[in-house]
Amino acid sequence: MAILASLPNPNLFSSLPTPPPPSPSPNTIKPPIPIPKYPPVRKAQKPPPPKPQSNPAFKTFHRRSKYYKPVRDGEVVSSDGDRSVVVGESGVSYQLPGAPFEFQYSYSEIPRAKPIAIREPAFLPFAPPTMPRPWTGKAPLKKSTRKIKLFESLNPGNNSNSKQLEMLKPYELGNFEVKPREEVLGKPLSRAERLELVKLHISSNRQVNLGRDGLTHNMLELIHSHWRRDPVCKVRCLGVPTVDMRNVCRVLQEKTGGKIILKTGGVLYLFRGRHYDHNTRPQYPLMLWKPATPVYPKLIQEAPEGLTKEEADELRIKGKKLPPICKLAKNGVYLNLVKDVRQAFEESALVKIDCTGMHASDYKKLGAKLKELVPCVLLSFDDEQILIWRGHAWKSMYHGAPISENNTEIDLYKSKTVSSISSPKMTLLWRRAIESNKAMLLEDIGVGPDDLLKVVEEFETVSQVAEHSYPAEIVSNEDFEEEDYSEDESYFDEDSDDEYGDVSQKSAPPGSLPVDFLAEQLRDSDEWRPNGSYRLE
Numbered sequence: 125m126a127i128l129a130s131l132p133n134p135n136l137f138s139s140l141p142t143p144p145p146p147s148p149s150p151n152t153i154k155p156p157i158p159i160p161k162y163p164p165v166r167k168a169q170k171p172p173p174p175k176p177q178s179n180p181a182f183k184t185f186h187r188r189s190k191y192y193k194p195v196r197d198g199e200v201v202s203s204d205g206d207r208s209v210v211v212g213e214s215g216v217s218y219q220l221p222g223a224p225f226e227f228q229y230s231y232s233e234i235p236r237a238k239p240i241a242i243r244e245p246a247f248l249p250f251a252p253p254t255m256p257r258p259w260t261g262k263a264p265l266k267k268s269t270r271k272i273k274l275f276e277s278l279n280p281g282n283n284s285n286s287k288q289l290e291m292l293k294p295y296e297l298g299n300f301e302v303k304p305r306e307e308v309l310g311k312p313l314s315r316a317e318r319l320e321l322v323k324l325h326i327s328s329n330r331q332v333n334l335g336r337d338g339l340t341h342n343m344l345e346l347i348h349s350h351w352r353r354d355p356v357c358k359v360r361c362l363g364v365p366t367v368d369m370r371n372v373c374r375v376l377q378e379k380t381g382g383k384i385i386l387k388t389g390g391v392l393y394l395f396r397g398r399h400y401d402h403n404t405r406p407q408y409p410l411m412l413w414k415p416a417t418p419v420y421p422k423l424i425q426e427a428p429e430g431l432t433k434e435e436a437d438e439l440r441i442k443g444k445k446l447p448p449i450c451k452l453a454k455n456g457v458y459l460n461l462v463k464d465v466r467q468a469f470e471e472s473a474l475v476k477i478d479c480t481g482m483h484a485s486d487y488k489k490l491g492a493k494l495k496e497l498v499p500c501v502l503l504s505f506d507d508e509q510i511l512i513w514r515g516h517a518w519k520s521m522y523h524g525a526p527i528s529e530n531n532t533e534i535d536l537y538k539s540k541t542v543s544s545i546s547s548p549k550m551t552l553l554w555r556r557a558i559e560s561n562k563a564m565l566l567e568d569i570g571v572g573p574d575d576l577l578k579v580v581e582e583f584e585t586v587s588q589v590a591e592h593s594y595p596a597e598i599v600s601n602e603d604f605e606e607e608d609y610s611e612d613e614s615y616f617d618e619d620s621d622d623e624y625g626d627v628s629q630k631s632a633p634p635g636s637l638p639v640d641f642l643a644e645q646l647r648d649s650d651e652w653r654p655n656g657s658y659r660l661e
Contacts, residue, residue, distance in 0.1 A: 192419070194241045201246035207253075209246040215239055216418055218248055224302050224406065225379070229415050232338035232365055232375045233489070236496050239418035249411040302406045305381045310398030318385045321356050322393050331358040335455070336486055338365045339375050341411050347380050348405055351396040357382070361390040362455045364489045368497060369459060381406075390457040423492055428501045430516045439474060440504050443511040448478035458490070462497045466521055469500070469514040477510040 557563035
């Protein structure tokens with residue numbers, strides 16, 4: 125305690141020493157150590173490979189490119205000696221030396237309007253003549269060490285003492301030596317021969333499908349490959365080309381050299397000819413790609429022909445409330461479309477066709493065909509609907525003045541009854557019925573009900589007498605002469621689709637067969653019953 129008392133500050137619980145004041149923070153923060161940047165490793169650069177000297181036709185432009193080159197009618201866009209690309213009324217065509225006709229991508233689907241521009245540089249879509257082998261789309265095979273077989277030459281030449289050997293060669297493309305069509309077809313087929321040829325192909329799936337592009341150039345080679353095995357090629361047409369089947373039949377016969385022996389709906393049976401030889405057939409080069417479609421004038425105009433812009437807009441507004449006359453299915457058969465539109469124009473100046481679900485290019489092509497075949501004026505393609513107007517120059521299908529929209533249904537029925545234009549086949553059937561006293565032609569149409577009933581009763585008496593009396597018929601071999609159908613213009617009529625069922629010859633008069641006499645005896649017998657039972661007495 126004395127020690128503690130001697131200390132200057134005898135406080136035993138003194139506070140801890142205060143911490144030193146914080147040093148002032150520096151104004152700048154030092155950055156971390158930067159990562160060293162090393163230069164990239166330089167690799168040995170190989171020289172660029174030399175560009176192969178290929179044909180410029182293989183450097184095709186993209187479909188979405190803005191290439192646009194105006195052209196004029198009959199202008200030769202590109203030429204390489206005898207090989208040239210020409211733009212004319214039939215679109216873009218390709219001329220090759222010695223070709224029987226100008227090659228095109230499609231021969232049947234050609235717009236009537238003339239092209240105004242092209243979308244890609246003009247090149248021939250065929251294999252270049254400088255290629256060492258026919259282009260197949262694949263690289264050539266590697267050289268093999270196997271021995272190549274040699275065959276005796278078919279053309280030994282003048283030196284008959286020496287023996288010449290040659291390799292087996294494929295078909296040479298570009299051989300255009302074509303025999304006359306009449307010589308290849310030979311003698312016209314009879315009905316029995318046509319029946320025998322068609323019978324094997326009715327239920328067959330081996331066929332050529334003709335779609336929205338129509339008869340294309342490569343289909344010619346495909347049809348000849350079908351003819352290599354069978355004398356008849358079955359062609360099934362679907363979509364836009366079926367609107368004008370007469371044009372399809374004409375182009376098929378003209379380009380292939382065959383003959384259509386039967387037409388049922390959209391199915392055609394093309395006969396190759398009696399003297400057809402696959403080895404001497406015309407061999408055309410194949411197209412390696414599909415050329416771009418040229419630019420054509422617009423189908424829809426703001427002020428169509430014969431209308432002002434205000435009148436056209438008013439018709440388009442009315443057309444939105446108009447119900448369609450029909451609905452077209454995708455890839456369907458539209459044989460009666462032109463006839464339906466013409467009949468619809470008899471009652472309405474506007475006609476609308478529903479094309480929901482179809483491709484835009486399909487119903488635009490349909491509108492272009494209707495414009496030429498009906499004819500009519502196109503107004504719009506809005507909402508996948510084809511709206512057409514019959515125009516100021518429209519004439520009724522029936523004789524006399526055009527039918528106005530205010531006419532009643534009775535007047536419309538009378539005009540159709542008086543002056544309806546029937547097909548040649550229907551006219552022939554009516555003529556036969558009148559000659560056989562099964563039908564009668566009224567000279568006076570304004571007959572009252574009582575007078576008409578009296579005429580019908582008189583005709584009924586005459587028809588019963590004619591039905592139960594049969595004149596004798598003399599049948600000779602002249603009735604079975606072969607039919608020449610080569611120049612029959614009505615062969616491609618739209619109403620002649622049941623020609624296959626009319627192959628049989630004339631039948632005997634009803635009631636003159638032995639079976640009829642047997643049935644009459646059984647009918648008069650008292651012991652016979654239809655259910656097979658007998659009457660018991």
